[in-house]
Amino acid sequence: MGVIHVTDREGVRHTLEAVEGWRVMEIIRDWGLPIEGLCGGACECATCHVFVAEEWLDKLYPPTEEEEDQLDTVVTRPNSRLSCQILWTPELDGLEVTLAPTGG
């Protein structure tokens, strides 16, 4: 078992127990933090947009073209990722992400 750290939109940092094989979006949603995940993890909506802490960026698989296309539909930063496209493995123990703001 391991954990991920998630900073919510109020700036509060939560430490969540992670589950191997779950998408980071699913872990965040399961713990009840406000992440929409409208399309259910199909990489079709970008409502699970997060900012990944710099030191973790290189440890993730790079985004697919499909994920880049979806990131085109939100206001990104260089460390933007879709959390439904990050599969949690023990190597990601301690992963640090921040929930991106939601539009109106």
Next chain:
Amino acid sequence: MTDNIETDVVIIGAGPVGLFAVFELGLLDIKCHLIDILPKIGGQCAELYPEKPIYDIPGFPMVTGQGLVDNLMAQIEPFHPSFHLNEMVESVEPLGTPEAPLFRVKTDAGTTFTCKALIIAAGGGSFLPKKPPIDNIEAYEGTGVFYAVRHMHMFKDKKVLIVGGGDSALDWTVNLQPLAKRLTLLHRRDVFRAAPHTVEKMRSLVAASEMDLHLGQVVELKGEAPLLESVVIRRDDNTTFEVECDVMLPFFGLTMKLGPIADWGLNLRENLIPVDTEKFETSVPGIFAIGDINTYPGKLKLILSGFHEGALAAQKVHRYVYPEKKLLFQYTTSSSSLQKKLGVAA
């Protein structure tokens, strides 16, 4: 005064669950009209993932979102449902009693319906343009910020900033460029997911200095609201610059919002509509909610759950539409009367 449409049932949402409800209602001789905010039939299946394979529809080892919609359309064809696309239901007014419900339903296009039951199969809500999270953007909406182009002439001789990299952004870039005083396209990266000839056209306009292309993200709107004067753009390296513009058109695709449903007097829980699991009726008799938009203990947001919910809701709807008739439960495999309705009777 527009003509009022009288029907048994109005279904809000033409996604898979709304479509299958037509079938279940049709078997019970109940007529319906469907309303959807999208210009096409199929809801999320058609809008978000038409090409994505789905593996958990009973009887289909694999079917794409669009394939499922096409099959459902073929399945409900015998019942000739009427579709009202590109319309959003704005208001629902109760006219009847709990025992004999009657509703007046009105859309934003001015269409009105009178119906004995209303089925909300609206999934995640209404598809609406995704708004970028920029401070105070609401203050400029309708004057300096537009999420759609209704009349091109509104942008004549204006300094126009288009944001996005998909088909809408690129199409409007090449269409508005000849009209605008100056057109700027802003996107987060130098890759565009749009028709290649449109991208090429944009590139040639940039090469000829007839428009500008910038890479970055809008982080601030400037100007005495509601008048937009310029936007601040952040590059990937965190430096910023300003672009003057009278109007900004963000084309970030669609998202789903509950919208006017919140104002119809229904009990809601976290943007979902609680229902019972016998009839899938809401807190208002005669209004049902099926599919992703409802909630009850054990709810699973699966298309197959929505199909089941529609079948059960139809039984109760029958009592409202035909209060005098006893409902006989029948199978399509053996009932000649059902087969007749389906147009397959021997």
